[in-house]
Amino acid sequence: MQRTRFGEMACSIARTLDVIGEPWSPLILRDVWAGVRRFDHIQADLGISRKVLTERLNHLVDQGVIERLPYDARPRYEYHLTAKGAELVEMLMVMARWGDRWLAGEAGPPVLYRHHACGQIAHLDLRCGHCGEPMHAGSVDLLPGPGSA
């Protein structure tokens, strides 16, 4: 919904929400990431209404997060992540980690992530690119930046 547009705000979180903040959008992105790329497959997988799915896909394409590519001589299309979209998936990975930790309960995480580089089940770490130490909510100060006008 979101009758208020967030994109005007001088806040990268708000602006990002304008791109994937609408209901269903993160789950659509997850599906495309996971290889569910076609309209009917996404629709069936999520149980989303076709109308809303159309709107969300168009918006994500407009924003350059996914692209619509033909996969047949007939007019058939698949949605694929762009580089911009692939970086957004990192947000999904952090969300999944949080859900695994705080919401999964007894049953344990529904999905595991195996890291190509080491073959292990991944445990994501957020670190500072400068010093390599962990970065958490409490370990940063917020300062006005150049675009704070």
Add this chain to the structure above:
Amino acid sequence: MQRTRFGEMACSIARTLDVIGEPWSPLILRDVWAGVRRFDHIQADLGISRKVLTERLNHLVDQGVIERLPYDARPRYEYHLTAKGAELVEMLMVMARWGDRWLAGEAGPPVLYRHHACGQIAHLDLRCGHCGEPMHAGSVDLLPGPGSA
């Protein structure tokens, strides 16, 4: 919104969306993180309707993401992050990073994050906790986990 509840799905991303996926919720969390902790301050800062703000705050408190604490002998309250909420802020940091990279434009990022440990402006890295190598959308395989039933 969101007449469809996501929490039933066997997906930690969907479950996390049930906690902070509603419109405004991430921005409320951001405000509380940034030190805007009182009803009227949040309301004024975001321009959100008081009704919706009430609903969102209650939901976030119910979910254990923030807590409502008195700050005066009079019935006055502030909202504070819990440990659960502080970990959610890591999702906000990743969102902010993405917005900084892809949406900030010429003006540059509106907010900078200074890392306590090293004093530098932070550049967040996502790394594998096992091997220490970077983790991106394309560098993991998704496997069914114990809670995949």
Add this chain to the structure above:
DNA sequence: CAAGCGGGGTTCCGTAAGGGAACCCCGCTT
């Protein structure tokens, strides 16, 4: 001690967005 004030909500109404089902177009295949 009544009047005012500020924090923190609640109530009400109008409008926009989601849900769901039906319908449509188009290029095969049989």
Add this chain to the structure above:
DNA sequence: AAGCGGGGTTCCCTTACGGAACCCCGCTTG
């Protein structure tokens, strides 16, 4: 020519947001 499957579009109904008004409660001030 009849059918099918992918990929949407249209329609109506209901729910949830936006906005403004209203309310309660515990000071403080004259």
